[in-house]
Amino acid sequence: MKLTAEETRVAVDTTRDILSGPNDSRGNLIPVLQQVQKKLGYVPPVAMQEVAAHFNIPAVDVYGVITFYNQFRLTPPGKNQIKICMGTACHMRGANIIQEAWERRLKIKVGETTEDREFSLERVACVGCCTMAPVVVNNEEVNGKITPTRVDGLLFSYELDKKNAAAEGGEDNGQ
Amino acid sequence: MASNNQAAAVYATLKEEAEQNRGKLFEKPLILIGAATCGRAAGALKLVEEINNELSRLQLEANVVEVGCMGHCYAEPIMVIYNEGFPPIAYGNVNEGVGARIVRDYLTDGDPGYEFALVALEPNDFFPTYSDFPRGIHENKIVLDQCGFIDPQNIEHYIATGGYSALVKVLEADPGEIIKTVKASGLRGRGGAGFPTGLKWETCSNAGGTPKYLICNADEGDPGAFMDRTILESTPHSLLEGMIIAGRAVGSEKGYIYIRAEYPLAVERVNQAVQQAHEKGLLGENILGTGFSFNIEIFQGSGAFVCGEETALIASMEGRAGIPTHKPPFPADAGLWGKPTVINNVKSFSYVPHIINNGADWFKSIGTEKNPGTAIFALAGKIENTGLVEVPMSTTLNELIFEVGSGIAGGKQFKAVQIGGPSGGCLPESALETPIDFDSLTEAGAMMGSGGMVVLDEDDCMVEIARYFLDFTQKESCGKCTFCRLGTKHMLDILERITKGHGKPEDIELLMEMAARVKEGSLCNLGKTAPNPVLSTIKHFRDEYEAHINEGRCPSLMCKDLIAYYILPDKCERSCDACLGSCPVEAIFSNEDRIKVIDQEKCVKCDSCKVACPPQYEAIVKLSPPSEVAAREQGEGVK
Amino acid sequence: MGNQITFTVDGKIINAAEGEMLLWTALDNDIYIPHLCGERNEKERPASCRLCFVEVDGRPAPMPACTLPVSEGLVVKTRSERVDALVAAGFELLMSNHRLDCKNCPANGNCELQRIAKARKLRLKPKNLPVLDKGLPVDDSAPGILYDPNKCVLCGRCIRACRHSGNGVLGFTRRGFERIVATFGDLPLGDSGCQGCGDCAEACPIGALAKKA
Structure with a gap:
């Protein structure tokens, strides 16, 4: 995926800002990358290069760390991050069915982002809410006892929120 | 003094x-x-x-x-x-x-x-x-005692209920005495392997090299386990107190809590707890004016199950991919940055203040001689009362599932209990009298693990659960060593073809052979234990494997490729459209008799129709193998 | 290194410095033990290829020779039923993920896999396992170097060589079955800052990285 010039600039500035804090001890590497990801939502190559230079290590080592851990993303996430819990309890209670319901509705596969960047779909390791299985984490909110029908319901409420926000925005502009 | x-x-x-x-x-x-x-x-x-x-x-x-x-x-x-x-x-x-x-x-x-x-x-x-309930009779809460009753965001609640009194006790004690007490208590590490905690502390204490480090492994990655999360979110100070005591015992001034990325609330709660303990002078420089200093930092994992393995955990703290290394050296001799390091689980540390306060003999009076204390389990799956329980070691699985957990949900039949997550195994009904402790569970073919317990009923396919766990370990394998990287991949491929109905008669033997080699040849415990779910399901549920392989049939009606949904024509109410409306892919239509029929070509087997069909009709069933549908349709004259 | 000590491997009495890893002392004494990832003068001992298993008296299970420090009186057998089964299984696993094309391979005749197969009478082509070919593109972008990741057995020697004398462009990336030796952002070697010294190809024991003819 190609970043726009603006995205590149933001990524470099954000990363440099984060790097102004910690020293170059390698123990700071992962916390730094976590901060970059938190700020940007992903860790683009330009950010990895900045980080590698700061820690004085080959850029491929940063790339190796980023591609090793599940948490790191190389591409921007959707505005709404849908994470399907893949814990045992969720699996036995039909997490795959839930995953397929999202895939069908959003017309993307796990690991992908919708073209309008509204939604991205991920699988996530057990979030420890096994008693609420199957569980979906939408952004930071844990939703328990999901069914395909509830997937439709959640999507519907996003649409509604979006419309309301747009309507409000419209009114604001009108005033 | x-x-x-x-x-x-x-x-x-x-x-x-x-x-x-x-x-x-x-x-x-x-x-x-x-x-x-x-x-x-x-x-x-x-x-x-x-x-x-x-x-x-x-x-x-x-x-x-x-x-x-x-x-x-x-x-x-x-x-x-x-x-x-x-x-x-x-x-x-x-x-x-x-x-x-x-x-x-x-x-x-x-x-x-x-x-x-x-x-x-x-x-x-x-x-x-x-x-007055069976659960209350069996439970003996030590670590979980205050969970849900005190405000985890307010240190005063912990202190008011006696918290940090154990720390005060040990501050002037000889560090050797602390180790002696913990050793005498027989406390075994609750991370899964059950290594004696006191011995670990002693090794680290005796090891040359400074500084020494303490790490709390809160990278609770077993799917189906949430004990550590609950403790971190409910009573974070008991962990901090345990760690400070351990620091005092082994001569360390620096501790880290390694918390997995998937637990944002736990991170927040622990951060808050650390800050409040600092403010009260219970943590940091010169604790309570005794000259002893101890600091705690939080390190967040980045989503890698293998980081629960201690050498991988250390690698990730050192800014590298979480890849295990050969042991020895063990971390207690050469751990973080090559320095002596004690790594203990959240629960292990959390027992320590109680042991200091009540004495080693008290702890040993609970549980059994070789497995003293309590076991903390997360009960999940098809059990009536899911949740977190703390029972004395040696409580049987039967007591735990049928008395503490009130048995199987929905009047279904118990089939198996999965203990120990991806490293553990599935135990059948015949093993229900097994007492819960490190040694008995290992002997029975499962593993204590960190304490996740998922109960499975008649609707759960044992081949599928084995496939699920292999899929998990295969995805979480770091990929360093040959046996784990490629052995689990081949095993997963075999299990996948079995669940899809393409298994071959020789597959069971091939799986067992491969499992034995992966166990023997892998570098770390992730690989060494990865075959356990497969071996235990073959041992106890071989007939299910054989049904998949020989008949293309999933006896539990779970494997999607081996089942089909079918609407019983004589049960369908005809004027009801619930199933039709629920189908997300318009695979259900009404025939000329207004009986609902499923277009098998379109059906995605999402189960929505079966859920939607009103319970008084129960007209929708699953059939396996899918060829049953055609046979039924012919027999029942469905068009 | 420590004192000179005496121990036996396959009945042969060996003198070596205490603490030296068994693998190297055996090789010094013309006792061959299969190995891919270990390098004598490297501080890092990955113990990742899992081929150098030996049986040690008093130890319950076979253990890798590359991480076993020798000590006085050690009694080692490089072959036993258990060791042979384990090494055969490990080798078959590796070969199930190695694109086998000896005839056209630059390492033909000078290949560690061929050597192991010959020494232990093992088949190069896996017998029980299907071949898992990742189908990754062969990289011929760098002047003088050819990289076929489908052959790679992940021993890591090229990465260490690249750090010693090259620009440090190679590294392990990803994890699990997806783990591969790659460059930053998976750039072709030619665009990665590789200076073309060819030391990686020298280090590669099996022809995944090779000098262009």
């Missing part, structure tokens, strides 16, 4: 203050709401909001406190009310409407709403307490 007296005096002041401040809460009606992640997933935060609204609407005075998890997750959201004239009462399944109603009736009319009550928390003449 002067400084010890001084520490004791400082602590006495802290405790008095804490008791006073906490006591004030009880001057008004006190409402506790379980707001750990599990409670939140069930809507606890909305409940808090609604209750606050109701209180202000009715202009009632009461204190509302968000607490951690009491362990009764099946009944989330949970609310506890302390009100004069009645014993404190816990309510379960409190949705916003019910919550508001209980508060209204109880605080205005004095009606405690027994119809919503789970249990009373103190003996009384009105309502049963925990000890």
Whole structure:
């Protein structure tokens, strides 16, 4: 995926800002990358290069760390991050069915982002809410006892929120 | 000894203050709401909001406190009310409407709403307490004792209930004495392997090299396990206290808590706890004026199950991919940055203050000689009362599942219990008398692991569960060593073809052969234990493997490729369209007799229709192998 | 290194410095033990290829020779039923993920896999296992170097060589079955800052990285 010039600039500035804090001890590497990801939502190559230079290590080592851990993303996430819990309890209670319901509705596969960047779909390791299985984490909110029908319901409420926000925005502009 | 007296005096002041401040809460009606992640997933935060609204609407005075998890997750959201004239009462399944109603009736009319009550928390003449239920009889809460009753965001609640008194005790004690006590208690590491904690501390204490480090492994990655999360979210100070004591014992001034990325609330709670402990002088430089310093930092994992392995955990703290290394050297000799490092699980550290306060003999009086203390289990899956339980070691699986957990949900038949996550195994009914302890479970072919227990019923396919775990370990394998990287991949491929109906008769032997080699040849415990779910299911449920392979049939009707949905024509009500409306892919149509029929080509087997079909009809069934559908249709004349 | 000590491997009495890893002392004494990832003078001992298993008296299970420090009186057998089964299984696993094309391979005749197969009488082509070919593109972008990741057995020697004398462009990336030796952002070697010294190809024991003819 190609970043726009603006995205590149933001990524470099954000990363440099984060790097102004910690020293170059390698123990700071992962916390730094976590901060970059938190700020940007992903860790683009330009950010990895900045980080590698700061820690004085080959850029491929940063790339190796980023591609090793599940948490790191190389591409921007959707505005709404849908994470399907893949814990045992969720699996036995039909997490795959839930995953397929999202895939069908959003017309993307796990690991992908919708073209309008509204939604991205991920699988996530057990979030420890096994008693609420199957569980979906939408952004930071844990939703328990999901069914395909509830997937439709959640999507519907996003649409509604979006419309309301747009309507409000419209009114604001009108005033 | 002067400084010890001084520490004791400082602590006495802290405790008095804490008791006073906490006591004030009880001057008004006190409402506790379980707001750990599990409670939140069930809507606890909305409940808090609604209750606050109701209180202000009715202009009632009461204190509302968000607490951690009491362990009764099946009944989330949970609310506890302390009100004069009645014993404190816990309510379960409190949705916003019910919550508001209980508060209204109880605080205005004095009606405690027994119809919503789970249990009373103190003996009384009105309502049963925990000890009136099998669960209460078996449970013996040590680490979980305060979970769900104290405010995890307020250190004073911990101190007021005796917290940090063990630390005061050890501050002036000889570090060797602390180790001696922990050794004498027989405490075994609760991370899974059950290595004696005291011995680990002693090794680290004796190892040359400074500084020494302490790491709490809170990278609880076993799917189906949430004990550590609950402790971190509900009583974070018991972990901190245990760590400071351990630091004092081994001569370390620096501890880290490695928490997995998937637990944001736990990270928040622990950060808060660390800060508050600093403010009270219980953590940091010169603790309680004794000259002993200990600092704790939080390191967040980045999503890699293998980092639960201690050398991988260290690699990730050192800024590298979480890849295990050969042992020896063990971390207690050469760990973080090559320095002696003690790595213990959340639960192991959390027992320590209790052992210091009550003595090694007390701890040994619980459980068995070789497995003293309690076992903390997360009960999940097809069990009636899911949640977190703490029972003495040697409690049997039967007692745990059928008495503590109240048996299988929905009147279904018990099939197996999966213990120990991806490293563990599935035990069948015949193993239910196995006592829960490190050695017995390993002997039975499972593993204590860190304490996840998923109960499986007749609808769960044992080949599928083996495939699920292999899929998990294969995805989480670091990829360094040959056996784990490629062995688990081949095993997964075989299991996948079996669940898809393409298994070959020789596959079972091939799986067993491969499993034996992967166990023997892998570098770390992730690989060495990865075949366990496969071996245990083959051992106990070989017939299910054979049905998949030889007949293309999934006896539990779970494997999607081996089942089809079918609408029984004589049961279909005809004028009801529930299934048709529920189908997300328009695979259901009405035939000329208005009987609903499924277009098998279109069906995605999402189960929606079966759920939608009203229970009085039960017209939709699953058939395996899918060829059954054609046979039935022909027999029953469905067009 | 420590004192000179005496121990036996396959009945042969060996003198070596205490603490030296068994693998190297055996090789010094013309006792061949299969190995891919270990390098004598490297501080890092990955113990990742899992081929150098030996049986040690008093130890319950076979252990890798590359991480076993020798000590006085050690009694080692490089072959036993258990060791042979384990090494055969490990080798078959590796070969199930190695694109086998000896005839056209630059390492033909000078290949560690061929050597192991010959020494232990093992088949190069896996017998029980299907071949898992990742189908990754062969990289011929760098002047003088050819990289076929489908052959790679992940021993890591090229990465260490690249750090010693090259620009440090190679590294392990990803994890699990997806783990591969790659460059930053998976750039072709030619665009990665590779200076073309060819030391990686020298280090590669099996022809995944090779000098262009």
